[in-house]
Amino acid sequence: MFHAVRKLGHMPALPVEESEHRSGPLLDHLARRMRLRSESVLAPLGLRPRHLVALTVLRESGGISQQALAGTLQIDGTNVVGLLNDLEAESLVERRRSPEDRRRHVVSLTTAGAKRLREAECALAGVEDEVLGALEPAERDTLYELLRRATSGRQVICAEESGDEPDASC
Amino acid sequence: MFHAVRKLGHMPALPVEESEHRSGPLLDHLARRMRLRSESVLAPLGLRPRHLVALTVLRESGGISQQALAGTLQIDGTNVVGLLNDLEAESLVERRRSPEDRRRHVVSLTTAGAKRLREAECALAGVEDEVLGALEPAERDTLYELLRRATSGRQVICAEESGDEPDASC
DNA sequence: ACGGATCGTTTGTGTAACGCCAACCATTTA
DNA sequence: TAAATGGTTGGCGTTACACAAACGATCCGT
Structure with missing residues (x-):
């Protein structure tokens, strides 16, 4: 009879007790x-949600390469092309060749793009009121601020350098 | 007695200036x-993100009809069937006929389902750490709480009864 | 009791939003 | 001069849906 060798090196590390609930699904x-x-x-307005995400990212980060945009948006490079084609077709976005490296395109919002983005945000006010109806104005501001900071944070290039496996924590 | 009028005279309605930024795209x-x-x-774990959303909703709302679930999840009824089939196939979820109305199925989490959900949440800890890396623990808690309240709030059956057009606000 | 609505189910069709691969050009770098 | 890199195009496959039609079981109003 093998006494189940409970190899639980009972981590003394964990300082706080995990709330255990993840915001991923709620998000x-x-x-x-x-x-x-x-x-x-x-x-x-001729836009779809994905366009709005892209415009928002572009507003925040002045001018970036398509590659960087792909990284931030976490979508494939080839799809970025199509996305930008949509936006450029309506002059909301501009592709300029980078002076330092002329292979690169520097993508940035045009004034028309910034304007359209504002219009869209305005048009979304009602939607937000509906969906966030359970939150008070101050809370919505808090939510916005948290989301803004969370999204503008470094995008963690990927788990390449961290050799450790994240499992086994619980 | 006229002095009170003074306040109303100049449309003080909008107390705060609109931040104008919407959290939709950030979300x-x-x-x-x-x-x-x-x-x-x-x-x-044999789960996909959509399953996790469903399980989370089910945990929160004890037992609901598939219709109600479709409403909460905002997905088509026929797709709910498939989703629940996935979950029921692994005994994570249970369909019982409602006693009051035997057409209806009351869907609820099984104990195995609750367990699997906890496991999944545990497994997601690392992901959350990565993605919400820019936020401090306390802020993540705040975020979670806001999301929880926002999602558990009434789902605004739809804008049918509100006769007003939402436009023109800006 | 009958006919019409309602809940869930199956099947089938269509679409949007991707990922991935391969080829290609312009450019940079070794 | 030979790779490597950034962007572009085209094509193929998948997933997650929506939507419609038809069906059985059940409820409900007259």
């Missing part, structure tokens, strides 16, 4: 609700 | 990052 859920309603509101 | 952006990384972590 997913809320984003979906918002996105669905946004679509109809955005349609008259 | 989308952050949710995508989280979802992408979650997929690989969730795969060994």
Whole structure:
């Protein structure tokens, strides 16, 4: 009879007790609700939710290469091309060759793009009121601020350098 | 008695100036990052992000009809069937006929489902650390709480009864 | 009791948003 | 001069849906 050798080196490390609940699924859920309603509101402006994400990122980061944009958006480079084609076709975005490295395109918002983005944000006010109805104005501001900081943070190039496996924590 | 009028005279209505920035796109952006990384972590558990959203909703709301679930998740009824089939196939979820209305199925988490959900949340700790790296623990808690309240709030059956058009606000 | 609605289910069709591969050009770098 | 790199195009495959039609079981109003 093998006494089950409970190899639980009972980590003394963990200082706080894990709240255990992850915001991932909630984020997913809320984003979906918002996105669905946004679509109809955005349609008259000729934009789709994904475009809005891209425009928002571009506003925040002045001018970046398409590669960097792909990294930030976490979508494949070839898809960035199509996305930017959409936006450039409406002059919301501009591709300039980088002077230092002329292979690169520096993508940036045009004034028309910034304007359209503001219009879209304005049009989304109602949607946000619906979806975030359970939160008070101050809380919505807090939420916005947290999201802004979370998204503008470094994008963790990927887990290449961290040789450690993240498992086994719980 | 006329002095009171003074206050109303000049439309003091808007107390704060609109921040104008919408959290929709940020929500989308952050949710995508989280979802992408979650997929690989969730795969060994036989779950996909959408399943996790469903399980989370089910945990929160005890037992609900599939219709209600479709409403909360905002996905088509036929797709709910498939989603629940996935979950029921692994005994994570249970469909019982409602006693009051035997057409209805009352869907609820099984104990195995609750356990698997906890495991998944545990497995997602690392992902959350990566994606929300820019936020401090206390802020992550705040974020979680805001998301929880926002998602658990009434789902605004849809804008049918509100006769007003939401436009023209800006 | 009958006919019409409702809940869940199956099947089938369509679409949008991707990822991935391969080829290509212009450019930079070794 | 030979790679490597950034962007572009085209094509193929997948996933996650929506939407419609038809069906069985059940409820409900007259």
